[in-house]
Amino acid sequence: MSSTAAPARKPVTLHRLREMHAQGEKITMLTAYDATFARLVDDAGVDSILVGDSLGMTVQGHTSTVPVSLDDMVYHTRCVARGNRAAWVVGDLPFGSYQENREQALRSSVALMQAGAHMVKLEGGGWTAETVHFLTERGVPVCAHLGLTPQSVHALGGYRIQGRDEAGATTLRRHARELADAGAAMMVLELMPSQVARDVQTDNPGVMTIGIGAGQGTAGQVLVLHDMLNLTRGKLPRFVRDFTAEGGSAEEAIRRYVAAVKNGSFPDETLHGY
Template sequence: MTAATAPAARKSITLHRLREMHAQREKIAMVTAYDATFARLVDDAGVDSILVGDSLGMIVQGQSSTVPVTLDEMVYHTRCVVRGNRTAWVVGDLPFGSYQEGREQALRSSVALMRAGAHMVKLEGGGWTAETVHFLTERGIPVCAHLGLTPQSVHALGGYRIQGRDAAGADTLRKHARELAEAGAAMMVLELMPSAVATQVQADNPGMMTIGIGAGAATAGQVLVLHDMLNFTRGKLPRFVRNFTAEGGSAEDAVRRYVAAVKDGSFPDEALHGY
């Protein structure tokens, strides 16, 4: 391919660009990555956003949950991802114990992730977290909230269970989502909840970008754990995961198929992946 016919290099994805995509109803494709090699691969494959998730506790470290992951470990992996990434929007997880003591602790933890190269931080839960979100966003730190199944609270939730199945649970999720949106959260992961509830959350907060994982197709985008979608994870995968390696080709080919499927709306398929 000559220089004259080579495709133009992709511009860096910014929060403004993500909001434009959402306004234009273009779906946002996000995946996890924990190192420079996979960050470069998924960025080259066209993902809009990389989540440096505390899921690395289970995927990389072999832990039984995300709870043992430390802030220092999240900073280290964020730095690794940022070195490999060139254009995708990078979201860094605030791990368990790094923001629960209050907004000042949350600020210190967020600053550490931002200095490591994250463009946005993510925290879990609703209710008490709204004040923290407001405190952070007022200080120029973009925040992604996380409702539904919140893995840092897995022991309190009684395991990896679908959230919001009954009317009271659904109402609580919708209330917390409104509070977080009003507090300034620009993005919100909705994990493991009925599709109808996620649809209501997005409808209640049209300006906020909801990113679903096991939450149906009506969200503004989707996220999957990279190792799950590449069929690297051993054992039974959740219902909401699709193996994008089934059609063959390279890992990058599989990620490109994922991005295309999110963009054209063929993933997730409500019949196969919804609740």
């Protein structure tokens, strides 16, 4: 009696992600911070792994992402790269690693990519467009991040929905256009009204928007792995769904997440906020 192993999937490339976006297929992303979970997420068919500076809270026990260093991100990116086989890997540029100038941003990006990231992510709009342009001109794929930007949580006054009023929504749309023009290939849209996120995607059809607490109108979705596996202690954001509720293994829960994003049953359009 013999069994045939499922064929390994082909590596997910930026070109493949763009094809998915053009065809209307939703892109799935989850965080991972070590080799074991990276392999699990990859085996479950997630398109992209975010090595997020959210590890500051999920792994290191901090109350925000601010204390996370570039050395921390390089270490965890290496771990994820060892466990991953096919998913597209995005590495977060942590607080203080790109704000000084464009050259600092490039050095930090090189460190993450040499550790195994395929793309780097940075937060904020306005001044960041120049940095994004500088990086993409030098062959560094960039994912932007607008809306709630956790590295700026103290300046924002907490984990609050962004872009609720017309002025805020207009600023988000303007920043998104500037980042798209600068060459950002992907854009995380966090904690904003669903119509604002939908407008950002409509205004920038060539950019892959990845929503988290931003409704269904984005090209894909991302969640913190620990949240969707119900491993996080304490209050969870309202937009998070517990994919372990139906039972089974962690891999089965991740597969349910992938299926729900692909078929449009996740997220709930009405749930925003923390």
